[in-house]
Amino acid sequence: MQVFRYAAFTVDPVGGNPAGVVLDATGTDDATMLATAADIGYSETAFLVPLEEEDKGEFGIRYFSPRAEVSFCGHATIATAVAHAERHGVGTLRLRTKVGMVTVTTSTLEDGLVVATLVSVAPCSVPIPDLVLAELLAALRWSADELDPALPPRAAYGGAWHPIIAAASRERLADLDYDFSALAELMDREGWATIDLVQQESPTVYHARNPFPPGGVVEDPATGAAAAAFGGYLRELGMVAPPSDLTVLQGYDMGRPSIIKVSLPAEPGSGIAVSGSAVAL
Structure with a gap:
């Protein structure tokens, strides 16, 4: 299980909100996710699980703080989408969260930076x-x-x-x-x-x-x-x-x-x- 570290909502590493990102948490149990989040120490770490039986753009996702699972986390979603786009190309991900389906779309700016836009569940x-x-x-x-x-x-x-x-x-x-x-x-x-x-x-x-x-x-x-x-x-x-x-x-x-x-x-x-x-x- 490879862990990446990103700062979300910033273009400068000294700003934004740090998040842990695991792009493939297949087979990882809850205790390991919680321990990983605690070891990283950021407010949240996101664990992405590719769903092989579904379309390749659909994933399961879990979020853990160092103390407990979190139902949904915006900054870790943005960090996950950017990390995924940098390795697999920009596009749209459909994320099965604990609160429902959340879509997040990535695009590349002229300066090469990736921007992610998530659409929340009904507020x-x-x-x-x-x-x-x-x-x-x-x-x-x-x-x-x-x-x-x-x-x-x-x-x-x-x-x-x-x-x-x-x-x-x-x-x-x-x-x-x-x-x-x-x-x-x-x-x-x-x-x-x-x-x-x-x-x-x-x-x-x-x-x-x-x-x-x-x-x-x-x-x-x-x-x-x-x-x-x-x-x-x-x-x-x-x-x-x-x-x-x-x-x-x-x-x-x-x-x-x-x-x-x-x-x-x-x-x-x-x-x-x-x-x-x-x-x-």
């Missing part, structure tokens, strides 16, 4: 109960008056659940100092993958930070699944006029700048497209 969002929201804000050490009233707190889904919590100012977003144990316990109870902390710079540009204590990570530098969930949230609440393209800037406050492109189709309930480059580490 949705739901309100966060008041008591749970109060517990979340307490764990974040945020107050309700520091939130942006134009972007109401909701739990959003695009393959994994992420609460969307919008800061009223860039300064509030930049000051990340939360209770790791309390937030980890709350997220485990509620089934949340990361917390998507966002701040609107303009109608099409957003800053984001994503605490990820369930994976043993203080902060995720680029979270493709959260970007998909956020895009669905904006479309569902009528905060953008689709079709539209957005940019999510993540990782800048932790020194790993990442750029996530998000495209919102007009059709209600359709998957959200998330795009980015990836580079080998």
Whole structure:
């Protein structure tokens, strides 16, 4: 089993979100996948399994953090698609994830870099109960008056659940100092993958930070699944006029700048497209 290491949502190895990639995990059991992910130490490692009985563009895929299996991971999907394209050519992969079929298409830019675009499963969002929201804000050490009233707190889904919590100012977003144990316990109870902390710079540009204590990570530098969930949230609440393209800037406050492109189709309930480059580490 050969493991590759890529940084996703960046063109520079010092930026983006590192992911482990195994392009052929045929016959690998769960315990070995978990141990491999723990040994690599990145927030997630993706394990691709070619399906010989199906079309060659269809694969099974599993995602593991150092602590547990993850239902879906955007940045590891982008990294896997780029790694596969660099060895087998660009095209479209159909990935059987734990949450459903996800397609990811790769193309080559003029400078030779490969860009991957995944289309999420159908997104949705739901309100966060008041008591749970109060517990979340307490764990974040945020107050309700520091939130942006134009972007109401909701739990959003695009393959994994992420609460969307919008800061009223860039300064509030930049000051990340939360209770790791309390937030980890709350997220485990509620089934949340990361917390998507966002701040609107303009109608099409957003800053984001994503605490990820369930994976043993203080902060995720680029979270493709959260970007998909956020895009669905904006479309569902009528905060953008689709079709539209957005940019999510993540990782800048932790020194790993990442750029996530998000495209919102007009059709209600359709998957959200998330795009980015990836580079080998």
